[in-house]
Amino acid sequence: MPEDQTALNRGSAAQGFAQPADSDSWYLDPLAALQKRNVHLELVRDWAPDLRPQTVVKTDVFEEANNQDAVLPNVKLGQRLSLGFDVELRTVAKAQRRYQGEAPQFLNADARNLPFASDSLELIISTSTLDHFETRAEFVESIRELARVLDPKGRMILTIDNPWNPGYFPLYALFRLPFAPFKLGYTPTRARLDADLRDAGLRPQAWRPLIHNPRMITTLILLGLRKLFGASADGVVSSYLNLFARCESLPTRWFTCVFMAVCVTKEPPSAA
Ligand SMILES: C[S@@+](CC[C@H](N)C(=O)[O-])C[C@H]1O[C@@H](n2cnc3c(N)ncnc32)[C@H](O)[C@@H]1O
Numbered sequence: 157m158p159e160d161q162t163a164l165n166r167g168s169a170a171q172g173f174a175q176p177a178d179s180d181s182w183y184l185d186p187l188a189a190l191q192k193r194n195v196h197l198e199l200v201r202d203w204a205p206d207l208r209p210q211t212v213v214k215t216d217v218f219e220e221a222n223n224q225d226a227v228l229p230n231v232k233l234g235q236r237l238s239l240g241f242d243v244e245l246r247t248v249a250k251a252q253r254r255y256q257g258e259a260p261q262f263l264n265a266d267a268r269n270l271p272f273a274s275d276s277l278e279l280i281i282s283t284s285t286l287d288h289f290e291t292r293a294e295f296v297e298s299i300r301e302l303a304r305v306l307d308p309k310g311r312m313i314l315t316i317d318n319p320w321n322p323g324y325f326p327l328y329a330l331f332r333l334p335f336a337p338f339k340l341g342y343t344p345t346r347a348r349l350d351a352d353l354r355d356a357g358l359r360p361q362a363w364r365p366l367i368h369n370p371r372m373i374t375t376l377i378l379l380g381l382r383k384l385f386g387a388s389a390d391g392v393v394s395s396y397l398n399l400f401a402r403c404e405s406l407p408t409r410w411f412t413c414v415f416m417a418v419c420v421t422k423e424p425p426s427a428a
Contacts, residue, residue, distance in 0.1 A: 183337060185378040187393045188369075189224040191401070195366050196227045196283055199313050203362060203419040207311060209233055209278035214240040215267050215302070216285035218338075220260065221250035227283060228260045235279070241265040267298040270305050278310040284415060287317040287343040295342050296352055303356040308422045312358070315366060315415040317343040322411070323370045330372065346416055358420040365413030368403035369396070 184192075212231050217240035220226040228240045241263040242248050248262045255262075265271055267285060280302060289295050306312055317324060317340060328340045344352060346363070353360050377396070381389040403412045410416075 183375050183379075184223055184225070185375075185382065185393060186224050187390065187397060188374065188378060191397050192367060193219070193225040193227055193230070196225075196281070196313075196315070197230055199315075199364065199366075199417055199419070200227075200231055200233075200279075200281065203313055204233065204279055204311050207233055207279055209235045209310070211235055211237045211239060211277060212279045212281065213272075213277050214238075215280065215282040216240070217242045217247055217251040217262055219283065220262070221247045221254065227281060229255060229258060231279075231281065233279070237261060239263060241267075241270075243267070268294060268301055270301050272305040274304050275307050277305050278307045280306060280310070280312040280314075282312065282314045284315050284317060286314070288339065288341040290341055292342050292344070295344065296356075299352050299358075300356045303353075303358050303422070306358070306420075306422055310421070312420045313417065314420065315417040316349065318365070318410070318413050318416045319343050319345055320411050321414055323372055323414075327372055346410065349416065349418065353418070353420055358422060360418050360420050362419045364417040365404060365409040365415075366417050367401075367414040368409070368412040369400035369414075371414055374400075 212228070212233065212235045214220075214228045217228070220228055220240055221242075228238050231238060238260040239262075240248075240251060240260055242251070243264070243266045245264045248264045251260075252262045263271075267282075282302065286295055286298050289298065302312060302314075319325075324340075324343075330336065331338065331340050350360055374396075378389075378393055381392060385392075400412075403409060406412070
């Protein structure tokens with residue numbers, strides 16, 4: 157992660173990113189979406205710099221279908237195939253329409269029962285997919301299934317909702333209401349996730365607390381700023397996001413982070 161989050165926001169405006177201009181997410185400010193996309197791309201750069209995968213697979217294509225935080229089309233590790241799957245066929249079709257003729261391929265599949273051979277995937281990226289199951293049993297089932305398909309020399313980058321964030325449970329309750337864009341599900345603590353990964357035969361190699369602005373409050377503030385000032389609010393929105401990004405270096409980072417990110421392998425941890 158760069159020390160200066162501003163660099164991420166500057167980078168997001170640069171050429172070279174595959175990014176459809178449209179968005180179906182009223183709740184996610186375009187700059188917040190770019191920040192979310194960039195911190196996930198940063199994880200890939202930091203945690204898979206040596207990997208030359210044939211295939212990059214992403215669990216769920218919600219971002220690719222709806223938002224400006226799409227990660228998969230921007231992962232460039234020389235892979236032959238970028239493949240995103242989602243349990244919702246409608247979401248798969250939307251993503252396919254948005255990226256017609258471009259690199260990623262999209263597939264209708266369920267993270268609990270994947271149509272891939274064991275030990276076959278060299279890089280799996282899972283951005284807050286597994287925290288949408290109703291039950292812990294389904295969460296564990298999907299971790300085991302991802303462990304099955306991960307290549308023994310491969311890597312999985314997983315992010316999930318942080319239940320220690322004070323805003324998590326209010327958001328969980330709010331997202332049960334009919335107007336919510338989606339529901340939140342079961343999410344474990346970091347210690348529980350660590351144990352679940354190890355039980356599935358995986359080895360956590362590195363952890364990172366991601367995105368530190370309070371989600372609900374941020375949505376309201378940014379919606380207000382955009383209503384009043386439109387695109388002219390870019391500078392203020394950027395400063396707001398950058399200010400909260402600085403919380404990543406504070407001792408409170410595992411309470412303020414919206415997502416917990418972990419890099420896992422099937423191999424024992426390296427001496428380095
Ligand atoms: C609401 S989105 C949020 C996650 C998204 N990556 C993000 O960070 O914005 C959750 C996505 O996970 C998908 N999903 C839920 N259960 C799934 C499963 N068992 N297998 C694959 N995708 C699943 C949903 O269809 C939806 O597209």
